[in-house]
Each structure stands twice: as structure tokens, then as C-alpha cells.
Amino acid sequence: GDSVTQMEGPVTLSEEAFLTINCTYTATGYPSLFWYVQYPGEGLQLLLKATKADDKGSNKGFEATYRKETTSFHLEKGSVQVSDSAVYFCALGRMNRDDKIIFGKGTRLHILP
């Protein structure tokens, strides 16, 4: 079945550092790929998404490119801020079919001032 694997956390970085959180997936066909963010004490929010191969999703300075050849959707940001401290979930879904979303385990990110 479908699955998502993302790097284990926690990840601790200094402010303005470059961020990469790796994510790979296993799925048949062409699922949509997502990154969700969970700030402390809150629910999940969609950060960005890509619906087909080579698509790049971007939002709030974060980017991720749908790479079918490597089955990856790594999250990157050039210069992180303290306010980016949160848990990040990579996920895949088959929207407009069964609408299920399968999540990775999440990566906790700590940004130090």
C-alpha cells in the first residue's frame, strides 16, 4: 500500500540556516504530495502541495518538488526563522478518488535565535 517516509527529528537549526527535510514515498500511479505543518497546540495546516511530477509547491519561503524518478518530495527553505519551529508532515493523497491522506511520522523542527 501507499506509504510515506520522512527523516527523523528533531532537527535543530540556527536562525537563517538552510533547511532540508527529506521525504520519500511509495505509491502506485500518480498521487498528490503535500507538506503539512503543525504549530504548537494547533491542528494541521496545508503548507504546500504538488499534484504531478516535476511540479514545485511553494509557500512562505518553503519549496518542494515532486520527483517521480526518485519518489521524493523534499522540503527546503533558504533561511529559516524562529517562527518556523513546528512539526512538519509529508503526506500523499489521491484527491478526487478516495480522498485519503497518508502521513509520514512528522519531523519536529526547532529554530534557535
Add this chain to the structure above:
Amino acid sequence: GAVVSQHPSWVICKSGTSVKIECRSLDFQATTMFWYRQFPKQSLMLMATSNEGSKATYEQGVEKDKFLINHASLTLSTLTVTSAHPEDSSFYICSATHPQGADTEAFFGQGTRLTVV
């Protein structure tokens, strides 16, 4: 975007009692809602798919008699944890999908922290 609301946001109950968690789509109709459980160390696991007017579809390993799901209307799904035990303590999150332009997007409730003592 669309709004999904969960209630309560936290609950403490005694072992052996039942707890009901509500998930509402506030400004749209959701024929399908999803219930997730967030375990310690962040992993988020799909428990079941709640279908309006029919039985829920449970993921493998989830006890349907323990986690009762009812989706009686297009805006409300409920999850009842029956005969709760301390190992049921967790963070439960619901979601519903809604069209956003040409795509479909999932919207999540704020979650319910259940503590069984």
C-alpha cells in the same frame, strides 16, 4: 479556506467510561470525513473514513467496536471512544475534504487531546 471544528479540544475521563468527540464542517458539506490518531513522537495514523449515511470504513488494526464513528449529517461526524483505557490517551484529529478551485484540499480540525486516568 473551509473550516473544520472539533469539540472538545481536550478531555479527561476515567478509565472505563466513554468519550464522544465531534467534528463539524462549518461552512461546507462533507460527505466524507477522516479520523486520525496522533501518537507520541508525532506519527499520525488514519483510523477510519467516516461516510455520511453509511458505515465507517476502518483501517486495519483499528477496533470498530471500541472507536464508534457516526456520520449522521453532512456537517457532523462523531468519534466515540468506548470503555476508554489509559492506552487510548492520545491526540485525535479529524479532517474533511473540500474542492478548492480545480483541486481538492483537506482541512483539519484543531484536534482533541484525550487523557484517560
